[in-house]
Amino acid sequence: xxxxxxKQTEESSETDAETDVASRGDERRTEKRRRAAEEQAxxxxxxxxxxxADDDTIELKVFRYDPEVEGxxxxxxxxxxxxxxxxxxxxxxxxxSRDNYDSSLxxxxxxxxxxxxxxxxxxxxxxxLACKTQIVELEEPIRVEPLPHAEVRKDLVVDMEHFYDxxxxxxxxxxxxxxxxxxxEEQRQTRENREKVKMSTRCIxxxxxxxxxxxxxxxxxxxxxxxxxxxxxxxxxEREGEDIKQKRLEIIEQExxxxxxxxxxxxxxxxxxxIPLTEHIQELKREAVKxxxxxW
Amino acid sequence: MSQSYNRGLIEDFSRWREFEAGMWAWIFHKxxxxxxxxxxxxxxxxxxxxxxxxxxxxxxxxxxxxxxxxTIVSLESLLLVRLLEVGLLAVAVFHMLNGTRLLLVDLGxxxxxxxKSFYASLILTGAITVASVPTFIAGAF
Numbered sequence: 001x002x003x004x005x006x007k008q009t010e011e012s013s014e015t016d017a018e019t020d021v022a023s024r025g026d027e028r029r030t031e032k033r034r035r036a037a038e039e040q041a042x043x044x045x046x047x048x049x050x051x052x053a054d055d056d057t058i059e060l061k062v063f064r065y066d067p068e069v070e071g072x073x074x075x076x077x078x079x080x081x082x083x084x085x086x087x088x089x090x091x092x093x094x095x096x097s098r099d100n101y102d103s104s105l106x107x108x109x110x111x112x113x114x115x116x117x118x119x120x121x122x123x124x125x126x127x128x129l130a131c132k133t134q135i136v137e138l139e140e141p142i143r144v145e146p147l148p149h150a151e152v153r154k155d156l157v158v159d160m161e162h163f164y165d166x167x168x169x170x171x172x173x174x175x176x177x178x179x180x181x182x183x184x185e186e187q188r189q190t191r192e193n194r195e196k197v198k199m200s201t202r203c204i205x206x207x208x209x210x211x212x213x214x215x216x217x218x219x220x221x222x223x224x225x226x227x228x229x230x231x232x233x234x235x236x237x238e239r240e241g242e243d244i245k246q247k248r249l250e251i252i253e254q255e256x257x258x259x260x261x262x263x264x265x266x267x268x269x270x271x272x273x274x275i276p277l278t279e280h281i282q283e284l285k286r287e288a289v290k291x292x293x294x295x296w
Numbered sequence: 297m298s299q300s301y302n303r304g305l306i307e308d309f310s311r312w313r314e315f316e317a318g319m320w321a322w323i324f325h326k327x328x329x330x331x332x333x334x335x336x337x338x339x340x341x342x343x344x345x346x347x348x349x350x351x352x353x354x355x356x357x358x359x360x361x362x363x364x365x366x367t368i369v370s371l372e373s374l375l376l377v378r379l380l381e382v383g384l385l386a387v388a389v390f391h392m393l394n395g396t397r398l399l400l401v402d403l404g405x406x407x408x409x410x411x412k413s414f415y416a417s418l419i420l421t422g423a424i425t426v427a428s429v430p431t432f433i434a435g436a437f
Contacts (some may be wrong), residue, residue, distance in 0.1 A: 125313060125314035126314050165385065177367065204365075214319075214322075263318065263322070263398065263401050264319050265317070265318030265319070265410055266316065266318065268321055276408075278318075278401075278410075282401065282404050283404060285402070286403075286404065
């Protein structure tokens with residue numbers, strides 16, 4: 001489509017006489033395009049009808065909302081019938097719906113293998129990563145909604161800005177002022193220390209934990225499980241040294257830091273990477289207490 | 297974040313069906329905590345009505361005719377009060393058991409089996425409550 005536009009402007013700028021001809025051609029083209037669109041819509045409707053009647057399809061109820069289009073400003077649920085194939089995930093079903101029934105269906109996805117963390121959604125009442133949630137494990141009809149406790153931009157896309165702000169608030173990068181001797185010496189980590197932070201390094205920033213957390217929903221300043229887990233990953237890294245650890249503890253023991261956690265375990269339940277978030281938060285709480293409590 | 301946009305049906309649509317053990321434990325703990333606070337104040341109010349009994353004569357107290365004994369006896373004769381006492385015990389026992397569970401969670405002990413310890417405290421609460429029924433209800437009818 002976009003490649004045609006410069007060509008049309010060229011044509012119309014050549015001569016006036018040709019403009020007439022070109023516009024008649026344009027008319028024909030628009031007519032043709034309109035008919036093609038109609039034909040496609042008809043075919044899609046037919047296909048959808050056939051799929052609905054078919055036994056081997058799954059029923060998908062998808063949350064729809066688009067603030068920019070009149071008539072779509074009221075949230076609603078659209079039903080899609082998707083032919084089931086072995087190993088189909090919720091993301092596969094959504095992509096099929098978008099490609100075959102409604103191209104305006106909007107959702108984020110990228111790697112499709114639980115690495116990029118783009119497609120955390122609210123599936124059948126739980127925060128799930130759509131690309132690693134098997135259809136066979138779900139009850140039908142499958143309800144797909146955007147993550148709760150976040151502003152919906154369109155359909156299944158939510159605003160992640162607040163989540164990213166919280167993640168950045170804990171300075172999620174390696175810092176140290178204790179360097180090894182020798183200019184080209186590596187900063188080595190012991191195997192035990194690596195094991196300790198191993199699970200916490202798996203975070204893919206999908207935001208499922210933040211969405212599932214009751215406290216984060218009511219307290220916008222709360223760092224949230226993902227950010228605290230990030231803080232844990234670096235606070236527990238021995239290579240950072242005492243000074244930096246003190247700085248990190250100061251960040252996490254603020255009023256809206258670790259102490260907001262009320263151990264509901266919601267984050268731990270929904271984490272697609274099985275990070276023991278509550279355990280990490282609790283450990284940081286103990287670290288913070290140990291840091292401030294002195295009996296001598 | 298949550299206040300920014302009201303999603304109506306989605307935000308509160310039957311989410312409680314999907315709650316996991318930890319979430320239920322949190323809700324029950326809050327609820328029982330508030331009930332216990334409410335009971336504490338009722339307890340103080342009721343006992344305060346018996347203060348004049350301190351000035352009653354020895355004989356009246358022995359005969360059980362002072363205002364304190366009268367209040368307690370009349371309350372205990374109500375079936376509703378007996379039932380509420382059973383409920384109070386259930387609430388207190390759950391709050392204690394789950395409190396112990398939370399203590400273990402805070403110490404980082406057995407976080408993998410936190411859901412099992414919640415179910416255990418529920419079952420134990422039920423058992424203790426059922427066992428207490430004869431004691432509380434005896435003579436209420």
